[in-house]
Amino acid sequence: MTEVLGTIAVAAEFRELHTMAEMIQANQLLDSIWQGDASSRFDPALLVAMAHAGNYVVGVFRDDEMVGTCVGFFAAPAGGTLHSHIAGVRSDQVGQGVGRELKEHQRLWCMARGISTITWTFDPLVARNAYFNISRLGAAATEYVVNFYGAMSDNVNVGQASDRMLASWSVNSPRLGPFSAQGLPLVLDRGPDGEPVEESADAGKIALRVPSDIEHLRTTDPEQAIRWRLALRRQLGDRMSAGWHVTGFDKSGIYIMEALET
Missing domain, CATH: 3.40.630.30 (Gcn5-related N-acetyltransferase (GNAT))
Incomplete structure (x- = not known):
């Protein structure tokens, strides 16, 4: 039953x-x-x-x-x-x-x-x-x-x-948001043509923007979607492997990362 x-x-x-x-x-x-x-x-x-x-x-x-x-x-x-x-x-x-x-x-x-x-x-x-x-x-x-x-x-x-x-x-943790990326240097952003734009930043707290609708982008421009994948892998994935932490996600579509001590 x-x-x-x-x-x-x-x-x-x-x-x-x-x-x-x-x-x-x-x-x-x-x-x-x-x-x-x-x-x-x-x-x-x-x-x-x-x-x-x-x-x-x-x-x-x-x-x-x-x-x-x-x-x-x-x-x-x-x-x-x-x-x-x-x-x-x-x-x-x-x-x-x-x-x-x-x-x-x-x-x-x-x-x-x-x-x-x-x-x-x-x-x-x-x-x-x-x-x-x-x-x-x-x-x-x-x-x-x-x-x-x-x-x-x-x-x-x-x-x-x-x-x-x-x-x-x-299961016992409280919700942590909302988060704000205002004022943080963007090491990954969206250019005027929709392409990922990568920047360097000498800061312990940074921001990374992702596309607002990657699923739609995959259908309209799959090659650009792949470039976004590789850019995020470098900027987010490599930093996490090096000890950085994701500490938030802004509602405008931006990851917040910090170089916290491990």
Whole structure:
């Protein structure tokens, strides 16, 4: 019997998934969101096994129809971390608060099991995701990983390197925003032609702007999108590898970094 875990303010219902029929439905939903990339999906039998082992396999329902799903698994340190591997919401449900409530559901699910941290990855070039994760949730951006998933063939990521940022969210931490990049030197900015412009700065606190809509840019000018990927990898990824920390994300689409002592 499917367990109903909660109903949220946007009239969605969260259910832990258990049956093969539910897993096939979740798999098909992910397939439709990522438009056919097998690497973005889970085999339904694997989902059944993951759910049976107590991992986070959840569907989001409206009017008894699955409109979103999320899969997470336990990660090191044992008993202390849930890694949220994939979450998808049907396109007609985007912007209706489902993503925020999904994170809140994960947080409560983890607290009930004594799990203190949730981790996940996101594309650091997608400004709305960076703002949501860092400014709205208060997650820490802890690691920049180059081409994390290798080459991806889905229509969302095709032709682009899969660089990812690892986010780490303490389920008991308060939201840290809002952040302001006003007055900080921009080491990465958008030029008049939309191209990335890189600058040097002799400062311990800097700012890096990303495109307002990289997903649209990938469809209109994929080569420019690649140049943005490489510029952000140099300016953000290399600095993080050298010990710099992301300390905020301005709502105008700007990362804030500081050279903190480690």
